[in-house]
Amino acid sequence: MSNSRHLPAAPTTSRDLAAASGVAAHWHDENQIVYASRGVVAVHTEASRWIVPPHRALWIPSGTVHAHRAYGVTRLHFLGLTRNPLKLREPTALAVSPLLRELLIAYTELDDRETPAGKRMRAVLLDQLTTASERPVRVPAARDPRLVAVCAVLETDPSDTRGLEALGREAGASGRTLTRLFREDTGMTFPQWRTQLRLYHALRLLAEGQPVTAVAQRCGFATSSAFIDVFRRSLRHTPGSYR
Missing domain, CATH: 1.10.10.60 (Homeodomain-like)
Incomplete structure (x- = not known):
């Protein structure tokens, strides 16, 4: 992944990926959560490969070079975090409860996250993330x-x-x-x-x-x-x- 791009901010957004498409290797100065509400996404880092089905989300610490590849038509949700509320220093797969799933979908698709309602949703989302258990599906290199x-x-x-x-x-x-x-x-x-x-x-x-x-x-x-x-x-x- 020597040709990776530096994208300083980890965006909070959602996007669709066609089957077999992907996102080239890159890294952020911020932490990020990656979640697929539909389809399956594989996330490759320099040390491991991770598979992220709809009952898992992946925590990607700042500075980690990573790339994405979709299997099946995939709906991706990205949550950027300047802080590290999970206290995790390595990429980690997290179990996604039904409530956490809906929060990730709703928050990443909000048009305005700075409203009082958006801020309350973010607070609940972060609370759910900090209690999510680790459930890895990874293949170390x-x-x-x-x-x-x-x-x-x-x-x-x-x-x-x-x-x-x-x-x-x-x-x-x-x-x-x-x-x-x-x-x-x-x-x-x-x-x-x-x-x-x-x-x-x-x-x-x-x-x-x-x-x-x-x-x-x-x-x-x-x-x-x-x-x-x-x-x-x-x-x-x-x-x-x-x-």
Whole structure:
């Protein structure tokens, strides 16, 4: 993301993105909340990739280079914040309650936010944000070249079910070495990272209208039931609710 643009102010606004369109890499001097009320948006930073479905919002701290890409027709809502009421220093996915959802939509679409009503809405919105729980769906980036090679194989085909020993033979590293590298580079175990990768791809495919059965197969889950179970435990919703 070396060619990123500097946009000092983080705007508070809403906009539509066509399927497969995006916003090029950029960064702000202010903090920002990104929320998709329709569709799914992927947010890429230098350290991780995040997927933001309609039950999640993403906190992006000031100075963080990031880019957006829409999957399915997507309605985006941006909330710029000069202060850091959440006390978060890293990008963080937040759970969006029904009330927080409506507040994000209504406030970012207001014509005049400086009215007494607009200021009261902002106060309630900030109060809801500070109590939102963290619910990540992210894929941390690898740094070690051997691990980068393994991750690239799984990115190309998330349905690949091989273990680290077999994958390591292509990358010139033992399974034990790769196990260590996953913890050091990503902060996750290999099964945790692979689950996040599969959920990332699954949300993209669901947003594009793919059937649940086909998504489960393409993302490497043994059965549709296994996919639904992992999806529900991770996101608190069924895959069908995202289609």
